[in-house]
Amino acid sequence: xxxxxxxxxxxxxxxxxxxxxxxxxxxxxxxxxxxxxxxxxxxxxxxxxxxxxxxxxxxxxxxxxxxxxxxxxxxxxxxxxxxxxxxxxxxxxxxxxxxxxxxxxxxxxxxxxxxxxxxxxxxxxxxxxxxxxxxxxxxxxxxxxxxxxxxxxxxxxxxxxxxxxxxxxxxxxxxxxxx
Amino acid sequence: xxxxxxxxxxxxxxxxxxxxxxxxxxxxxxxxxxxxxxxxxxxxxxxxxxxxxxxxxxxxxxxxxxxxxxxxxxxxxxxxxxxxxxxxxxxxxxxxxxxxxxxxxxxxxxxxxxxxxxxxxxxxxxxxxxxxxxx
Numbered sequence: 001x002x003x004x005x006x007x008x009x010x011x012x013x014x015x016x017x018x019x020x021x022x023x024x025x026x027x028x029x030x031x032x033x034x035x036x037x038x039x040x041x042x043x044x045x046x047x048x049x050x051x052x053x054x055x056x057x058x059x060x061x062x063x064x065x066x067x068x069x070x071x072x073x074x075x076x077x078x079x080x081x082x083x084x085x086x087x088x089x090x091x092x093x094x095x096x097x098x099x100x101x102x103x104x105x106x107x108x109x110x111x112x113x114x115x116x117x118x119x120x121x122x123x124x125x126x127x128x129x130x131x132x133x134x135x136x137x138x139x140x141x142x143x144x145x146x147x148x149x150x151x152x153x154x155x156x157x158x159x160x161x162x163x164x165x166x167x168x169x170x171x172x173x174x175x176x177x178x179x
Numbered sequence: 180x181x182x183x184x185x186x187x188x189x190x191x192x193x194x195x196x197x198x199x200x201x202x203x204x205x206x207x208x209x210x211x212x213x214x215x216x217x218x219x220x221x222x223x224x225x226x227x228x229x230x231x232x233x234x235x236x237x238x239x240x241x242x243x244x245x246x247x248x249x250x251x252x253x254x255x256x257x258x259x260x261x262x263x264x265x266x267x268x269x270x271x272x273x274x275x276x277x278x279x280x281x282x283x284x285x286x287x288x289x290x291x292x293x294x295x296x297x298x299x300x301x302x303x304x305x306x307x308x309x310x311x312x313x314x
Contacts, residue, residue: 020210024203032199036192046198053206054213115191122186142188169183176183 001026003069010060020060024053027070031077037138038081038131040103040123042112048084052077067152074153078135085131100127125175129168136161137168 001022009019031052036045055076063072089099104124107113115123126134136154139145140161147158154161256264 017207021203021207024206028199028202032194032202033192040192042192042194046202049202050206050209054209057206057210058213112193112195113191114193115189118186119189119191122183123191141183173183176186 007060007063007065007069020057023056027073028053031073034074034077034138034143035081037142038135039084040106040113041110044084048077048080052080055080071149071152075155078153081135082131103127121176122172125172128175129171133164133168136164137172140165 006019006023006026009015010023012019028049032045032049035048035052036042039045039048052073056073063069067075085099088102104127107115107120107123107127126137129137132154136150136156139150139153140147147161150156150161151158156164
């Protein structure tokens with residue numbers, strides 16, 4: 001079922017609940033993995049993913065199809081992730097390094113992670129990046145998302161995204177070389 | 180290791196068993212609760228506003244009602260039944276002196292009372308009968 005059919009079902013009062021259930025099933029994995037790469041911990045990713053879908057349910061009536069449903073959903077998930085990380089810093093008055101340290105500790109202590117030494121090193125290198133740059137890197141490197149789509153989600157120009165990705169790769173390689 | 184492309188892309192994160200089977204149900208339950216909650220909240224707000232407006236309405240009615248104080252004591256007293264007045268006076272602790280102190284009698288009131296006390300309208304024959312009964 002494509003996004004237009006999903007929207008039709010959600011907008012019809014009789015099939016709204018069924019349509020929304022289909023939407024969750026359609027997007028849950030993509031949203032969860034998008035969030036999980038940013039917050040590392042499964043419990044946090046689970047909470048945020050649920051919040052994302054609740055927000056989608058609340059505001060889908062206002063979705064005017066200026067953007068694709070896929071882009072709109074990703075935008076909500078991205079905002080939720082960034083807000084979560086910002087709140088974490090504000091709540092504990094933590095500088096960037098401490099949140100990075102907390103997430104790095106989760107990489108080794110979390111129950112639902114199975115990474116070898118090289119993968120762990122890459123993940124720790126990623127945590128050195130600012131949140132938005134890490135987000136762009138994840139979407140490009142892990143999800144193979146086209147720059148145009150990332151541009152729509154992040155509301156940034158393709159040129160800026162290319163530069164951001166290029167800088168991120170350089171920083172990661174520098175970290176891998178030094179470590 | 181110097182280059183990113185030397186590292187194989189691999190998914191390191193995993194989820195608890197059947198997580199994605201359960202998630203849609205959890206989301207649906209939460210959405211249902213949120214909807215019920217918002218309906219209850221909306222009803223609660225409506226009820227609170229209705230109660231507040233009712234109170235204001237009662238206040239306005241009370242404020243602008245025809246004032247009872249504009250009626251004179253005489254007209255208020257005229258509406259009270261004589262039986263009720265007598266009952267009140269019998270039950271109250273007021274003495275005759277206190278009642279008399281409260282009364283503001285003018286000349287015509289005094290003449291009326293004198294007429295009622297001294298001119299009983301009894302003829303001699305009637306008076307004799309009364310005296311015989313007493314004796």
